[in-house]
Amino acid sequence: MKMQRVAVIGAGAMGSGIAQVLSQAGIEVLLKDVREEYVQKALSAVKRMYDSRVKKEVLTEAEAEYLFGMIKPTTTYDGFDDVDLVIEAAVEQIGIKAKIFEELDKICPPHAILATNTSALSISEIASYTKRPDRVIGIHFFNPAQTMKLVEVIPGLRTSSETSTACVELCRELQKIPVEVKECPGFLVNRLLFPYMNEALYVLQEGTATASEIDKAVETFGLPMGPFALFDMTGIDVCHHVNEFLYRQYGPRFKPAELLALLVEKEYLGQKSGAGFYAHASGQPSRKDEPKDLNPQLLPLLDQIRKTSPTARSPKPFSVYRVILPMFNEAIYAIQEHVVEVKDVDVAMQWGCGMSKGLLSIVNEKGLQWCLNELESYHAIYGERFRPSWLLTKMVKAGMRDFSYMEPMPASVR
Ligand SMILES: NC(=O)c1ccc[n+]([C@@H]2O[C@H](COP(=O)([O-])OP(=O)(O)OC[C@H]3O[C@@H](n4cnc5c(N)ncnc54)[C@H](O)[C@@H]3O)[C@@H](O)[C@H]2O)c1
Known part of the structure; x- marks a missing residue:
């Protein structure tokens, strides 16, 4: 399954890095946070990275502008009815993640995969807040997501093998090194x-x-x-x-x-x-x-x-x-x-x-x-x-x- 449009929830340290990595691969990203200023701060950080790439002549100005333009900031769920994948990187609290996954399950198209970047919460529990536990998975990026190559792909108890395969393939497309890890603490x-x-x-x-x-x-x-x-x-x-x-x-x-x-x-x-x-x-x-x-x-x-x-x-x-x-x-x-x-x-x-x-x-x-x-x-x-x-x-x-x-x-x- 090719991911054309991805949404990232949470524009903090991890979410902004993940959005940057997705944009670099030419994937359209909706980057959502609770306040406009948080998303703008994340965008400024991504912009600085693209500017430095232009300076180092890794990218032309036009290329950098195009890739940066892939990230669409938002504070609403507008456009989430047309995504293939959501990567949730909001704060590490089960109550907040539970609410986000309940909302995503209602808004996102049935085929969409709902992933979490949680460091320690249970993927299987997060999946239980949706009616699509076969399409809920952990995609654990390391900090800073822009530079760290490893991504742990963590299927929960009810995650389908198609979901895992699609996420492993996406990580490879992002030039990352995915390793599949069965859900366990840490x-x-x-x-x-x-x-x-x-x-x-x-x-x-x-x-x-x-x-x-x-x-x-x-x-x-x-x-x-x-x-x-x-x-x-x-x-x-x-x-x-x-x-x-x-x-x-x-x-x-x-x-x-x-x-x-x-x-x-x-x-x-x-x-x-x-x-x-x-x-x-x-x-x-x-x-x-x-x-x-x-x-x-x-x-x-x-x-x-x-x-x-x-x-x-x-x-x-x-x-x-x-x-x-x-x-x-x-x-x-x-x-x-x-x-x-x-x-x-x-x-x-x-x-x-x-x-x-x-x-x-x-x-x-x-x-x-x-x-x-x-x-x-x-x-x-x-x-x-x-x-x-x-x-x-x-x-x-x-x-x-x-x-x-x-x-x-x-x-x-x-
Ligand atoms: N920081 C790390 O080293 C690291 C590494 C791997 C995984 N993680 C995991 O990634 C996730 C994010 O961590 P972080 O360090 O980026 O946190 P952070 O505090 O830097 O950012 C979290 C962002 O989520 C936003 N947010 C909170 N509730 C939201 C909601 N309902 N909708 C949208 N946005 C919301 C906050 O406003 C904030 O901007 C956590 O689950 C964390 O455990 C963190």
Whole structure:
């Protein structure tokens, strides 16, 4: 199904980026928000991007004007009776999304697909507010949508395969890299990232390594930034919220370290508040190669946590695999649950998190037996956070050395 006309609901950070991506592909976009000034602000941002492309001679003035003209701002549902797809990117509240989907279901033509860009709400629940659950789906763009290549395409329980295929095809047309992920809390990328970020907090709380040492080790390992720089950039309150949500959904494997809640309580929220794990006096992110100053209040807070809730301490010196292993393990849990295909894990982590090497390619290099041994040794000290998935245990018992036994790895990640 070719998408000729698409509507985007919500002209905030995500909606404006998604509208821009659609317009770049020459697709007509209706961009709707609740107030005219919000849509105009989004349009100005898109215009600046097109102007800069003209300046860099990527586009001619006429081309930029034509593509920019593809976006029609609106605060009403006029024209929604003629769209093939709606991508909802309004605020992350189920009540608001429920109302939007009820309205869309009445106004949009019967063939139209209704997609949500939700980060964490249930696609199946959102679909239940319509009479077309087979045509409701998650299309999860990453921030900033203009530049991030990965899109998670998330069918709900009642989404048809035709709907999924149409959305995957659209993402390819938009020059994105779609990965189909079965609906689960955190979808794939956040589900894998958060156990790793959480473990970094535990290492810090224990005093086995400092924030800068952990960040540096992770960068050397092949992620574009370390967990503490990422906490500060994303917002510690946002991460705390996601961490607690995943804990409620998955249980003890995701038990949050205490530090995040304490930082939120003290209003150290990261770059946006001027301090998080690091000090951000200018409110600007430091460049990757610039030395970062630690938030001077971090050490007293760590002392407080060590007194009130002492944690087990590993006799092993810090190794980057301590924080990476929970991510490996969670990937294998996701494969075990058929949330994702083996071939898509590396693609998602490379394009969604900027990993220089595929996650499972690293597992394959180290060998499944090594992963299991390491997980078991940490499990003996720290408990549930490191409980190996039964698929990993079963594969090792079956004599499988790596994931190539399960499914051929695509050439791009071998
Ligand atoms: N920001 C991120 O990093 C990110 C990444 C992936 C997904 N998401 C998800 O994308 C969605 C949007 O996030 P955002 O960061 O762009 O939020 P945002 O706050 O920047 O923008 C939301 C916009 O929606 C508008 N809005 C609210 N109710 C509306 C309604 N009934 N009709 C039309 N517009 C309405 C608001 O006025 C606002 O302009 C959320 O579901 C969020 O979870 C966010």
